[in-house]
Amino acid sequence: xxxxxxxxxxxxxxxxxxxxxxxxxxxxxxxxxxxxxxxxxxxxxxxxxxxxxxxxxxxxxxxxxxxxxxxxxxxxxxxxxxxxxxxxxxxxxxxxxxxxxxxxxxxxxxxxxxxxxxxxxxxxxxxxxxxxxxxxxxxxxxxxxxxxxxxxxxxxxxxxxxxxxxxxxxx
Ligand code: FES
Numbered sequence: 001x002x003x004x005x006x007x008x009x010x011x012x013x014x015x016x017x018x019x020x021x022x023x024x025x026x027x028x029x030x031x032x033x034x035x036x037x038x039x040x041x042x043x044x045x046x047x048x049x050x051x052x053x054x055x056x057x058x059x060x061x062x063x064x065x066x067x068x069x070x071x072x073x074x075x076x077x078x079x080x081x082x083x084x085x086x087x088x089x090x091x092x093x094x095x096x097x098x099x100x101x102x103x104x105x106x107x108x109x110x111x112x113x114x115x116x117x118x119x120x121x122x123x124x125x126x127x128x129x130x131x132x133x134x135x136x137x138x139x140x141x142x143x144x145x146x147x148x149x150x151x152x153x154x155x156x157x158x159x160x161x162x163x164x165x166x167x168x169x170x171x
Contacts, residue, residue: 098149
């Protein structure tokens with residue numbers, strides 16, 4: 001339950017498995033709190049309007065636009081940022097695939113691309129190419145690196161399918 005005092009509000013967020021008690025502006029978005037209060041710079045500020053996908057995080061495992069979510073509305077929900085997906089020592093398969101495929105030019109969109117792809121593949125590891133395209137349709141890349149990005153997600157899909165395949169099952 002949020003406690004309100006003037007222009008501030010006391011909230012508790014669960015981010016990357018850790019609980020954080022925070023005093024934030026009453027109108028603070030989840031993106032503002034993640035970047036400015038928790039110093040998590042994986043989620044990026046792009047449009048601030050829910051239209052580009054640069055700020056994508058997971059809320060209870062579902063890809064969501066942090067720039068349009070009031071921070072106070074997601075108390076008690078499991079929030080995952082790019083930092084919580086994996087790290088240098090143990091990258092998530094989607095992160096590994098993006099590195100292997102060198103699927104970046106400026107890299108600003110990659111947080112959203114990776115978080116959207118990871119949410120899709122968590123629910124459907126054997127997603128079709130069309131399902132991947134549909135899941136990433138709302139993530140914009142101004143450099144035009146879409147083909148490399150799709151190749152990276154395809155690589156991650158193959159890796160996850162290999163992991164999920166039972167011994168003796170055909171590819
Ligand atoms: Fe959130 Fe563009 S910054 S969708």
